[in-house]
Amino acid sequence: MPELPEVETIRLGLRRFLLRKQIVAVELKQVKVIRGDLVELHQALHGAQFSDITRRGKLLIFHLAKKKLYVLIHLKMTGQLIYEKGKTKVAGGHSFPSLTDPLPNKYSHLVITFADGGKLFFNDMRRFGYVELAGPERLAKVLATYGPEPLENGFTFAVFAKALGRRAISIKAVLLNQSVLAGIGNIYADESCFQAGIKPGRRVNSLTKNEKRALWLAIKKILKKALKYGGTTFSEYRDAEGKPGNFTRLLKVYGRGGKLCLKCRTTKLTKKKIASRGTVWCATCQR
DNA sequence: CCTTGTGTTCTCCG
């Protein structure tokens, strides 16, 4: 489940490998995850190069500068973007195989080969994700659906408080809403609430200013730390080099329902559905 | 039936 820290980790990795390298081959599968006209996408990519890779929330944007076109890639739950360097020839004529599982596999829906022999694989087991070719207007329309970026400098407390509003729904539901705040999913919604000492089921309009401030600080702290550790791997998530994230062992509540709270060490963590998502919290440490 | 991210649909309010 790639959320902001995972998608950002992938973005930083891919930027190192594939900016300004010519695309020499494009393989596309006829599947739903490749949106729109396959021929158009193929033509846009073939012979082109990515001038930049940016991110908005959990969405990656590959820039084809000369053509004023963009390739939007959303990983949803099980999508991966993995880069493999061209095989290195060594003395004796042998070559080193990749460290990751053999790619492409049956979930590789898009494979892009670069002039230096490197390959980018878009894999998605559940096929919830998508690859879409977009012009400037389409891109602007998509970007307009996102709320503020929590790791940008402009994410002040005033911006956060305004985005939250005075709604009657749970703070959990609001944190998951991408038009309120960009990039938070189920993992970091629960971790942020724990860090802030707030029950995820609390209604937004019941939060005091101090509680909102604690949540604002918690979101920034958790996302920054998760990014530093290369994100969280529960199942499919891998970085651009196919490696899992290291934040998983630092999770305090997500995936720990029924286990002892790591803060008070006395209360068993509660797990219930909130906003129709599995939600874990400590009934003692969170109020 | 479970998992999660988001597109769609419905409801409500001014």
Next chain:
DNA sequence: CCGGAGAACACAAG
């Protein structure tokens, strides 16, 4: 009554 926002629901595949 209309526009828009808010909230609930549906759907994807393994």
